[in-house]
Structures are given as structure tokens and as C-alpha cells.
Amino acid sequence: MVRTAIPIRATNPDMRLILGLLSALLGALAGWFALAALVIALAGPDRDGGIAMGAFFDIGPIGGVVGLIAGIWLFVRFGLVRNATPQPPAETSDTTPHRTTRLSAPFALTVLLIAAILGYWGWYELIRSPYLSHGYMTLHIEFRLPAGMTLPDKAEDVHIEVEEATRYANADLPPNWRAHEGERKAIIASTSLSYKTRHRAVSLTLPGSPTQSWPIDLPSDPDPTPGFSPWRVAGDPSPAKIEMHFRLSADH
Incomplete structure (x- = not known):
């Protein structure tokens, strides 16, 4: 018996690319900040800000790399789901039907929600600003x-x-x-x-x-x-x- 490989093609390639990049970016940010926050919490009170600076700029990037890999893996593992019904072949083609993949709606909504929350946080920090109106x-x-x-x-x-x-x-x-x-x-x-x-x-x-x-x-x-x-x-x-x-x- 001859087995034929079934190629997998994703629908909406542009959206797939955007969601994949967002997933990787959010994973990197989450890993970066999570590791930095863990180091700060374990270090105890930071009187002069030196621990926070070291945790964010020296140790945080390690968590960012791990989070980037995790974000890509999560997108590939849960962000794409295979359609149950194969796509019918074209009339002029004698190849077997293609089984396509599509974006997972729950995964896409989760990524967009997290991106919106981070966008709000960025607006709060950079535009609304937690700093005094009179400056220092x-x-x-x-x-x-x-x-x-x-x-x-x-x-x-x-x-x-x-x-x-x-x-x-x-x-x-x-x-x-x-x-x-x-x-x-x-x-x-x-x-x-x-x-x-x-x-x-x-x-x-x-x-x-x-x-x-x-x-x-x-x-x-x-x-x-x-x-x-x-x-x-x-x-x-x-x-x-x-x-x-x-x-x-x-x-x-």
C-alpha cells in the first residue's frame, strides 16, 4: 500500500504571521519581566534601585529568550488547528485533497487581549505617566x-x-x-x-x-x-x- 503525505497549508497567511509575531513578542516580554520580577522579589528591599536595574537589564534578557521560544511553541502547538474536512482538489489537479489549518479563535483572542492590556500599560507609563505633573x-x-x-x-x-x-x-x-x-x-x-x-x-x-x-x-x-x-x-x-x-x- 502506498501512503501519500498530506500537505498542511494555513489559511489567512497574513493573520497567521501577525499572530505568530505577537505570540513570540508577548512570550519574550512575559519571560523578561517575570524573571526580573522574581529576582527582585527574592532579593528583598531595594533601597537604591540597583537590584531592580541589574535584574531588568542583566538577568531579564535570559527570561526573554526563554519566553520567545515558548511563545513560538505555543503558537505552533495551540494557535493553529487542523480542519476536520479536507479541501476538495481543483478540477484540473489529480492530487489528493489538502487538509488545511486555520487559526484557533480562543488562542487569537487571548493573544489580542494580552496585547491590548500591554498597550494600555504602555499608554499609562509613557503618555498618562505615573510621574508628577511638575516633574521632579x-x-x-x-x-x-x-x-x-x-x-x-x-x-x-x-x-x-x-x-x-x-x-x-x-x-x-x-x-x-x-x-x-x-x-x-x-x-x-x-x-x-x-x-x-x-x-x-x-x-x-x-x-x-x-x-x-x-x-x-x-x-x-x-x-x-x-x-x-x-x-x-x-x-x-x-x-x-x-x-x-x-x-x-x-x-x-
């Missing part, structure tokens, strides 16, 4: 120590951390960071804000004192403030009743 803004912070409490001798002993959404940054101490208000000692610092968020906080750690934290009460996309906010004590219970107030200014 400077948060001026002042801490007022209780009467009788002395300042550290070195700036290295003062640790001020500002939390903005899920990001952390150390505040800068100017050369004249040691200040006073009457007989009470004070600390002057500043840092940059750049992201839209309703969650902002500042913490102060001094030698011999527990860390104290204050919320930064600002809108998600704030304007510069006309002056300093009222003095307020930390929300954390502490015998050292250090007070904090702040002012926000635009850098341009």
Missing part, C-alpha cells in the same frame, strides 16, 4: 528635637529615609544640616519626589533613639506648598517626641 519636586524636611536632646556630631549618624509608593530614598543633608529653633536643636534635610502616589512617609533614625515615622500628607499629584506644614509628632510611640514639618517646591 523637592521635599524640604525639618525635624525639631525635644528640649535638652542633642544632635549627633556627624551627618553619617543621621539616617532619614523617604518612602514614595514602593520606592525608598535617603534624604540629603546640606552642609548646614545642624540648626536650632530657640533652645531646641533641629535637623534640615531634603529629597526629590517624582511619582504620583498617595502613600508617602519619612522616617528618622538617630543614635540611641528608635526609628520614628511620619506620613507626608500630600495629594497624589501635588502642587508646590505655600509654606511649611504644621509641626507634628511621629505616629510611633517613642519617649523622644521629635517633631517634623515639610514644604514642597517645584524644581523648575
